[in-house]
C-alpha cells in the first residue's frame with residue numbers, strides 16, 4: 001500500500017522504530033540511521049526486541065557529526081518521502097537536519113518529530129520515558145492494586161500508542177501531499193497520543209464527577225467482570241447486552257439471574273456472590289470449553305505464552321508465527337503480506353548491522 005514511499009528513520013528506543021516498522025509492513029522502504037555505537041535498544045534489552053521492532057528495514061550506521069557521513073545521509077533524504085526522528089528537541093537542529101534544513105533539500109518531505117512533550121513546551125528540553133508519560137496522563141492511575149498503589153505497568157502503552165499516532169499522522173500527511181502537493185512538519189508528542197486515550201475518563205469526570213472511566217466497563221456490574229476459576233485462573237465476562245447475558249444465564253441454567261443483568265459487582269449483592277461461586281466450580285479449561293459453545297462474550301484471561309495456543313483464532317489469523325526460527329508478531333493482518341513479509345533486506349554498506 002505504501003510501495004514506493006521512502007522513509008529515513010533516525011529514531012531510537014521504541015516509538016519511532018515501531019512506527020517505521022508499521023510503515024515498512026505497509027510497503028514503505030525504510031532506512032534506519034543508527035549511531036556507530038548502535039541503537040540504545042540493542043544495549044538495554046535482548047537482541048530479539050531490537051529485531052522485532054526493526055525487521056523489514058535497511059540500516060546504516062553513521063556518525064552524524066562527521067561531515068561526510070552527514071552529507072551521505074542528506075543525499076538519502078533528498079530522495080525520501082518521510083523523515084522520522086525522536087531525539088530531544090534541538091538535537092536535529094544541531095546536526096543541521098532540522099525540518100527547515102531538510103525542507104531546503106526536499107520541500108515535499110513529510111517530517112515527523114516524536115518527543116515526550118512536544119517541540120516547544122516548557123518541558124521540551126527534558127528527557128522522558130514511557131513510565132513518565134503513563135504517569136502524567138492519568139493512564140497509570142487506572143492500574144492500581146487493592147490498596148490504591150499504582151501498579152508498575154509491564155507494557156509500554158505510551159510508546160506503542162505514540163507509534164500508531166505517528167503512523168496515522170504520517171499517512172494522512174502523505175495523502176494530503178498527494179492532493180495539495182506539499183509535505184509538512186508533524187510535531188508528535190507521546191503524551192498527547194496517550195492523553196487522547198483518556199478522553200472518556202477526562203470528559204466524564206469533568207461533567208459528572210465520575211472517576212475511573214465509564215463505570216459499566218470498569219468492573220462495577222456482574223455481567224461485565226473478571227471471575228476467578230476453580231484453579232485460580234480468570235475469565236473475562238463482557239455480557240453487556242441483554243441477549244448475551246440471557247445466553248449466559250440460560251447456558252448455566254440460571255434463568256432467575258436474568259433480571260440482575262446490570263446489578264452491582266459488590267459483595268452486598270447475592271447474585272455477585274453466586275456468580276463468583278459459579279465460576280469457582282469449573283476449571284479454566286472447562287470455562288474455555290464453555291466459552292467456545294456459548295455466545296455470551298466470555299473469554300479466558302490468557303498469559304503471553306498462551307495467546308497463540310489457547311485461542312485458536314490467533315493461530316488462524318497467523319498474526320503470531322515462526323519465521324526462520326524467529327518468533328514474529330505481525331503489525332497487521334493481510335494474507336498476502338503474511339506470506340511474503342519480513343524477508344530481511346540487504347544492508348546498504350559495510351557499516352551496517354544487518
Ligand SMILES: CC(C)(COP(=O)(O)OP(=O)(O)OC[C@H]1O[C@@H](n2cnc3c(N)ncnc32)[C@H](O)[C@@H]1OP(=O)(O)O)[C@@H](O)C(=O)NCCC(=O)NCCSC(=O)C(=O)O
Nearest residue numbers: 013014034035062063064086087088115116127128129130
Ligand atoms: C530518549 C531520550 C530521553 C534520550 O536522551 P539522550 O540520551 O540524552 O539523547 P538525546 O536525544 O538528547 O541526544 C542524542 C545525542 O546522540 C547524538 N546522536 C544520535 N545519533 C547519532 C549519530 N548517528 N551520530 C552521531 N551522534 C548521534 C545526537 O546528536 C545527540 O547528541 P548531542 O546533540 O551532542 O546531545 C531523548 O532522546 C528523548 O526524550 N526523546 C524524545 C522522547 C522519546 O523518544 N522517549 C523515549 C521513548 S521510549 C521509552 O520510553 C522506553 O523505551 O523506555
